[in-house]
Amino acid sequence: MIRPSEVMETIKMIQDENLDIRTITMGISLRDCCHSDSKVARGRIYDKIVSMASNLVKVGEDIEREYGIPIINKRISVTPISLIAECSSDEDYVGYAETLDRAADTVGVNFIGGFSALVHKGYTKGDLKLMESIPYALSATKKVCSSVNVATTKAGINMDAVSKMGEIIKKAAELTADNSGVGCAKLIVFANVPEDNPFMAGAFHGVGEPECVINVGVSGPGAVKSALEKAKNADFGEVSEIIKKTAFKITRMGQLVAQEASKRLGAPFGIVDLSLAPTPAVGDSIAHILEEMGLEKCGAHGTTAALALLNDAVKKGGIMASSYVGGLSGAFIPVSEDAGMVDAVKAGALTIEKLEAMTCVCSVGLDMIIVPGDTSAETISAIIADEAAIGMINNKTTAVRIIPAPGRKVGDVVEFGGLLGSGPVMKVNPFQSSNFIKRGGRIPAPIHSLRN
Amino acid sequence: MRAVLTVIGRDRVGIIAGVSRVLADCNVNILDISQTIMQDIFTMIMLVDISKINANFSELSDKLEKKGEELGVSVRIQHEDIFNSMHRV
Numbered sequence: 001m002i003r004p005s006e007v008m009e010t011i012k013m014i015q016d017e018n019l020d021i022r023t024i025t026m027g028i029s030l031r032d033c034c035h036s037d038s039k040v041a042r043g044r045i046y047d048k049i050v051s052m053a054s055n056l057v058k059v060g061e062d063i064e065r066e067y068g069i070p071i072i073n074k075r076i077s078v079t080p081i082s083l084i085a086e087c088s089s090d091e092d093y094v095g096y097a098e099t100l101d102r103a104a105d106t107v108g109v110n111f112i113g114g115f116s117a118l119v120h121k122g123y124t125k126g127d128l129k130l131m132e133s134i135p136y137a138l139s140a141t142k143k144v145c146s147s148v149n150v151a152t153t154k155a156g157i158n159m160d161a162v163s164k165m166g167e168i169i170k171k172a173a174e175l176t177a178d179n180s181g182v183g184c185a186k187l188i189v190f191a192n193v194p195e196d197n198p199f200m201a202g203a204f205h206g207v208g209e210p211e212c213v214i215n216v217g218v219s220g221p222g223a224v225k226s227a228l229e230k231a232k233n234a235d236f237g238e239v240s241e242i243i244k245k246t247a248f249k250i251t252r253m254g255q256l257v258a259q260e261a262s263k264r265l266g267a268p269f270g271i272v273d274l275s276l277a278p279t280p281a282v283g284d285s286i287a288h289i290l291e292e293m294g295l296e297k298c299g300a301h302g303t304t305a306a307l308a309l310l311n312d313a314v315k316k317g318g319i320m321a322s323s324y325v326g327g328l329s330g331a332f333i334p335v336s337e338d339a340g341m342v343d344a345v346k347a348g349a350l351t352i353e354k355l356e357a358m359t360c361v362c363s364v365g366l367d368m369i370i371v372p373g374d375t376s377a378e379t380i381s382a383i384i385a386d387e388a389a390i391g392m393i394n395n396k397t398t399a400v401r402i403i404p405a406p407g408r409k410v411g412d413v414v415e416f417g418g419l420l421g422s423g424p425v426m427k428v429n430p431f432q433s434s435n436f437i438k439r440g441g442r443i444p445a446p447i448h449s450l451r452n
Numbered sequence: 453m454r455a456v457l458t459v460i461g462r463d464r465v466g467i468i469a470g471v472s473r474v475l476a477d478c479n480v481n482i483l484d485i486s487q488t489i490m491q492d493i494f495t496m497i498m499l500v501d502i503s504k505i506n507a508n509f510s511e512l513s514d515k516l517e518k519k520g521e522e523l524g525v526s527v528r529i530q531h532e533d534i535f536n537s538m539h540r541v
Contacts, residue, residue: 004495004497006539007456008495009539010539011460065510065513066530066531069530069534249539252538253538255537256537
């Protein structure tokens with residue numbers, strides 16, 4: 001029988017330390033929805049999503065109830081829309097985004113991801129149309145999330161796409177200016193994007209995925225911090241052990257929920273994403289874990305080392321707890337979604353440059369960074385290029401989710417609400433990169449991409 | 453199918469009686485009980501068999517929650533699997 005102390009530990013993790021399942025994400029292939037008439041294609045898309053995911057929210061709620069574990073989000077990811085819409089002769093794809101939004105509303109999920117294009121080596125006509133539709137799609141819809149992959153270790157960095165994404169981000173901010181540019185919070189630019197990521201805004205259903213799949217993302221920064229609080233004087237070996245054990249427990253819970261959801265929804269279990277995902281709630285912060293390790297503020301020298309240890313220990317603990325691990329799997333550092341990160345920025349401890357260094361050792365990248373509204377498209381492109389280079393060279397996923405908040409200046413606080421949180425506008429290096437970005441073309445793949 | 457029921461709150465007369473009544477009404481069989489009082493906080497953990505319940509799980513959970521409110525304690529019921537998966541390799 002389970003010991004009382006174990007029962008109480010689980011309850012304490014859930015009740016006091018914000019342990020939860022962050023998301024059950026159903027991946028749905030839309031490859032059989034293509035049609036030369038976009039009306040027909042959109043009708044097929046709507047029908048397929050609604051029929052496959054009709055039970056998703058209910059099953060999520062039932063599991064939540066029976067196991068007593070909160071499941072915060074139920075979401076859907078679909079095949080990159082550029083691949084589906086390309087068959088039609090539409091000039092812009094906003095209609096497809098509206099169809100996704102409507103389907104998401106009907107089944108009751110809070111986000112749907114997949115308004116996406118993979119352009120790391122170049123664009124097709126459909127990719128280009130999709131990218132140009134992104135700002136309009138994000139302002140016309142509430143639940144649709146968009147992502148564009150601009151680089152891989154194998155292909156190098158598509159600098160034309162990087163340049164274009166700077167402009168697209170600026171446009172998305174402009175079109176949602178009355179809400180501080182929230183459109184950009186639903187748009188991610190990736191390098192080495194995973195095809196089975198359950199987390200938004202970067203989720204889509206990759207082309208190598210089955211018809212339908214269940215992926216689960218766990219969370220639990222609070223549980224890790226609380227475990228570390230009990231080991232004030234422990235050395236790093238011990239700290240790593242504590243994190244591993246906690247990550248194991250968190251992931252096992254994710255595995256259980258994933259298997260159960262997969263069984264009840266009649267869709268195969270894909271992966272558990274081992275990420276530690278913060279929320280704006282007190283006690284659910286990655287920054288506070290790093291501070292618990294002995295840093296006065298997140299961003300102080302030593303932060304990158306602390307994060308490297310955390311990220312590695314989470315993976316080591318989680319890997320044995322799940323039969324299939326995938327997605328992003330690491331610690332997230334979204335500034336506006338993490339109360340400790342927000343405090344660190346306000347205190348002047350955490351800068352974009354430090355965050356960039358931190359992205360070398362964790363998943364995913366510069367996430368939920370709010371910058372002044374007058375930041376140029378070229379500077380945003382250059383920030384994306386830096387992140388893509390880190391991803392390409394280090395064989396890892398990196399991403400940029402940056403919001404040039406219209407009319408806002410350094411130090412202003414921007415409120416998005418809900419899971420997106422709120423955060424201060426951060427300072428950007430004032431020197432220009434425009435001549436660099438203007439060059440265009442492709443940065444060739446690195447030498448270590450030639451592994452055969 | 454087995455579930456773990458936990459009751460946490462300030463000790464008073466009738467907690468076990470009240471909770472057990474709800475369980476009996478729903479045809480839930482109690483397999484094991486352990487109980488402690490730590491710093492005035494009453495903690496009871498019951499292992500119960502819910503395979504023959506005459507209501508669905510969600511109704512049982514609602515009834516227990518309501519009983520908990522009456523008694524001024526928090527009552528949770530969760531499938532046993534969550535504890536097994538978290539604490540057993």
